[in-house]
Amino acid sequence: MEPSLTVISHPLVQHKLTLLRDRATSTAKFRNLLRELSVLLAYEVTRDLPLTARPVDTPLAHMPAAPTLEGKKLCFISILRAGNGLLDGMLELIPAARVGHVGLYRDPQTLEPVEYYYKVPAALDERRIVVVDPMLATGHSAAAAVSRIKRDGARDIRFLCLVASPEGVEAFHAEHPDVPLFTAVVDEGLNEKAYILPGLGDAGDRMYGTK
Numbered sequence: 453m454e455p456s457l458t459v460i461s462h463p464l465v466q467h468k469l470t471l472l473r474d475r476a477t478s479t480a481k482f483r484n485l486l487r488e489l490s491v492l493l494a495y496e497v498t499r500d501l502p503l504t505a506r507p508v509d510t511p512l513a514h515m516p517a518a519p520t521l522e523g524k525k526l527c528f529i530s531i532l533r534a535g536n537g538l539l540d541g542m543l544e545l546i547p548a549a550r551v552g553h554v555g556l557y558r559d560p561q562t563l564e565p566v567e568y569y570y571k572v573p574a575a576l577d578e579r580r581i582v583v584v585d586p587m588l589a590t591g592h593s594a595a596a597a598v599s600r601i602k603r604d605g606a607r608d609i610r611f612l613c614l615v616a617s618p619e620g621v622e623a624f625h626a627e628h629p630d631v632p633l634f635t636a637v638v639d640e641g642l643n644e645k646a647y648i649l650p651g652l653g654d655a656g657d658r659m660y661g662t663k
């Protein structure tokens with residue numbers, strides 16, 4: 453299967469992303485921009501959702517077949533902690549979506565991802581899933597989170613981030629060629645501490661005002 457990468461190049465997304473990158477952007481502004489961006493990203497990541505039809509009575513006429521989303525339930529899965537910054541905006545657009553959380557840290561000895569939190573809705577195999585994390589850096593935690601939900605039956609998965617590195621895209625696609633990737637940009641690459649350049653810094657720290 454040919455791996456899929458969609459770069460969401462909408463001008464509003466690109467403009468807001470530049471504001472987000474700016475080191476002078478305050479925590480409050482950062483959070484707000486991230487929420488606005490996540491609405492726009494959610495719009496793009498759901499662009500191909502299948503529609504069905506149902507009858508509806510407008511004040512003026514009966515419509516026998518008005519478009520409506522097909523039944524399969526959407527589920528957003530946030531990779532802690534920065535993934536949570538994308539949830540609010542996405543839930544504004546799709547309030548009925550279910551939400552799961554995956555927490556992973558990298559073991560300093562083995563460098564393997566270790567799970568410290570995992571809570572997801574039941575019947576993942578019946579859901580259309582969007583895994584979210586603003587930054588796809590090495591791609592290791594994203595790939596590990598997707599492997600974890602696949603073990604619970606998830607099949608219809610897409611991955612949404614804001615900034616990706618070329619290394620992250622390659623590593624993620626090597627492990628999960630079946631999972632389409634969506635991002636607003638693919639940046640230059642990683643520095644020696646696995647931060648994305650030029651990137652926007654540590655998304656979690658900027659979002660929560662920590663260091």
Ligand code: URA
Pocket residue numbers: 534587589646647648649651652653654655656
């Ligand atoms: N996580 C971040 O928050 N920023 C990066 O640049 C890389 C990983």
